[in-house]
Amino acid sequence: MTAPGIPRSLFVFALLYGGMVCIAGVLGAKQVAIGPLAVEAGILAFLLLVVLASAVSELHGGDTANRLVRFGFLPLIVSMILIRVVIALPAAPAMDAGRLSAFETTLGQGARLMLAGLISYGISQTLNVTLF
Template sequence: METPAIASLAPNPNARQVAMPLGMFVFTLLYGGMTVLAGVLAFKQVQLWPTQLAVESGIFPFLLLVVISSTLSQLYGREAAKRIVWWGFLPLGLSALLMQLVLTLPASSEMIAFRPEDFAAFERVHHSTWRVWMAGPASYITSLLLNIWIFDRLRGSGDGEGTLGLMVRGAVASALSQAVDSVIFITLAFYGEFDITDLMIGQVLAKVVLSLVLVPFLITGGVRAARWLDARKAA
């Protein structure tokens, strides 16, 4: 006879099994991580050598968000991709709240005594996050929903399954949506703090170039990876 404690841990035969493709599950986990990382990396501006143009480093995880959302739209439909984009606000919001909590809590006496430079740098950088945290969601929701919409509309009446068609759709949707994202994010996050001209031009240029050169291959690779994961689960 099972004890009450063990019986309570036994599987409920009446529990409803939720079927979720393995590819969608894995890519959703990656998506949540990239939403948080994009906001953190945005504080460093990287120079585009050999020019004086610059980009904020958050573009790298953000491009992966574009790739993931396009992959999900391709395999599981536009509405599924849109839901994941909206739910992306959850890890973004929780990370912002946790950051504010950490900034409010007092530092240890050992850190203040022996690592004052690290403490000062952490406080200086992250106390200015409010503009980035405000700019991020505005550019995030606008550009990613725009990316999904363009990507889906370009499918047209065909099946959109051909590799070349997939690459073209991914490149065009990413380039247009990321140009819009750059204008919104840079303006809201940094306008008034310094001259944003070089950063704006560099950001738009970098995102458009990466969208045309890199994103098409990442999307085709993402689609193949998700299908492989789904096949493994089915097997």
């Protein structure tokens, strides 16, 4: 006997959701101008997370959407750990010093910012699913 499969729409939403969770922190390193406002570009990925979680809630139920949010911590934490590992590894001798510095500046956010990212993700996405 085989277990029932995951609905295709949920599978696609989950893939997109995991990708947006990972890229939001990277995009947040740049400020962009949206009209008169200066905002971190990561807000664009967060907006897509809200849309995806809301769509999952509507199509597959609130419990499934809440599970998606909880499982979203996994790619977020793994990507944070991987970024820290890559920054800690020695650069190849041939790597341009300017590129190395830019890489470390862009992705080398401190532990407090990473923790803040986890907290803001958890609170905002849980509230999104619960309230809407």
